[in-house]
């Protein structure tokens with residue numbers, strides 16, 4: 001993308017010439033068809049996939065208006081297919097059986113493996129048989145709490161093959177969070193691993209799983225099977241010998257801390273050894289569920305976002321193809337964890353549906369040093385690379401030397417996702433990582449949307465640093481004001497989507513009313529993203545951040561209410577209010593105000609305990625950066641906490657705006673005085 005001045009970066013010729021969409025005119029033409037005639041557009045794409053039987057009714061159908069009755073979205077209802085079959089068997093039939101599906105790169109440099117499409121199919125069939133033997137049937141939920149290893153993909157695809165609904169919980173969540181998700185989804189089978197190293201830090205996943213299973217038991221729900229991948233192996237005394245041959249020399253061993261429950265716990269490798277490598281897929285309706293994935297909401301309880309078969313398949317595949325301009329033979333790498341939606345859509349499903357060869361990385365960007373990512377790029381000749389702004393900002397801090405040590409000349413498209421990217425980080429990504437010859441794609445989307453919503457296409461869209469640019473095919477964004485009126489031209493307001501697209505979530509698992517309330521109530525007739533945005537004179541969209549009580553820390557969406565309820569569980573806390581605060585690496589961080597009970601003392605020990613409470617209830621990602629003593633909180637006369645005012649106090653901005661509705665304005669001065677010294 002050559003600089004056209006005014007911060008507009010045009011696609012470079014070498015990228016444009018070979019790309020699927022090679023001009024902005026071609027984008028506009030395809031876009032027009034996608035929104036004016038979705039059936040023709042997606043119908044043509046559907047021809048590339050395998051359908052056991054064709055769609056019998058309407059190709060798409062929906063109600064977006066709560067005033068007209070229940071909200072529903074359906075694509076290709078009546079058609080039957082299997083997403084796992086399309087990821088594996090269908091590609092193998094096309095001759096891709098011996099291609100590498102995944103290069104696995106372990107935490108320890110030198111600990112690596114690879115698996116072809118043929119090999120992966122066998123593993124998936126074995127795992128499907130294992131699950132069936134454990135009593136899992138179509139529609140049952142299976143919880144997965146695993147590190148970034150190939151067995152995680154095997155487990156997901158095995159669920160998809162038998163029609164079970166996988167519910168993956170990010171390996172960084174605490175036992176309490178895992179238990180909450182198992183209980184909500186009623187998953188009686190849990191797949192995990194003994195443990196994993198991330199950098200030099202070990203996470204004992206089996207121990208955490210045991211605690212979570214016990215919590216479920218205490219709440220009256222039994223996890224009947226816990227299948228454990230032996231990833232780190234058993235620690236043995238020197239010279240003791242034994243069954244450790246499977247163990248790569250570089251990977252440290254651990255000893256499980258918790259008891260092995262013979263009636264419930266089983267080793268993955270034992271079950272897989274006895275299982276057949278043949279399994280006929282279960283043919284599923286287009287609208288049967290494929291997976292659920294929890295995301296933070298405005299209220300404390302995470303929402304189980306439910307995605308279905310056909311629509312998600314079409315959307316994950318199509319966005320991967322166009323947004324990364326993926327072509328057969330290229331090496332693709334998304335650094336996200338599969339425990340988040342980015343990993344679902346852009347490590348497993350989207351790339352595999354394109355027959356891609358991808359990298360799965362278990363480790364982290366800074367270990368053993370800040371050059372690890374570029375070392376991996378060179379090792380596998382990665383051309384399409386996808387990461388988060390927070391990772392880019394972290395690496396920026398370490399300087400260019402770690403980057404320049406590696407050639408990176410295979411790179412062509414550099415993607416970002418998860419939070420707004422500041423222009424400074426965008427430019428560093430473009431100039432330093434991409435050597436001014438790659439396309440940057442800033443992709444805006446959500447767990448709920450299943451795939452990209454606003455994004456440039458690498459060979460077509462002139463980019464502006466900090467803008468997610470234009471809608472992807474099938475997306476009809478609009479900007480509305482507080483009264484729900486659509487704004488024209490350049491404007492700022494709430495970002496809504498006017499028309500369904502195939503990859504859209506269908507419901508909140510077990511709570512359809514919450515789905516309607518959260519996304520369709522505020523502005524009837526529109527899907528509410530919950531993000532604010534600016535549309536500029538060129539029709540480009542610039543996301544300004546969340547407009548509800550969630551915040552985005554290092555690209556992870558957190559609920560203020562969930563953190564508050566963790567804090568309130570501490571015996572010293574009477575009341576808590578949480579707001580976001582700007583952070584140079586994480587984008588935003590967690591800032592808490594706590595009101596203590598009579599006679600309780602605010603000191604460093606208490607701050608440590610409160611942080612520990614959040615870590616225990618949610619996980620390390622939610623641990624507050626700042627906790628401040630708040631003898632009183634600013635509230636309206638009806639008792640509602642005025643977070644708007646708290647955000648200003650956190651930022652030390654004295655101009656509080658209209659505070660006429662505040663019950664007792666004297667609390668404000670005390671709060672300004674009590675701001676933590678380290679802010």
Ligand code: PRX
Nearest residue numbers: 417418419420442443444445446447543557
């Ligand atoms: O606020 C937006 C932000 O992340 C939210 C979605 O979070 P989650 O469901 O966890 O999914 C993250 C990965 C898709 C959005 O509502 N967000 C995501 N991507 C961007 C972004 N904000 C600005 N620019 C982006 N590219």
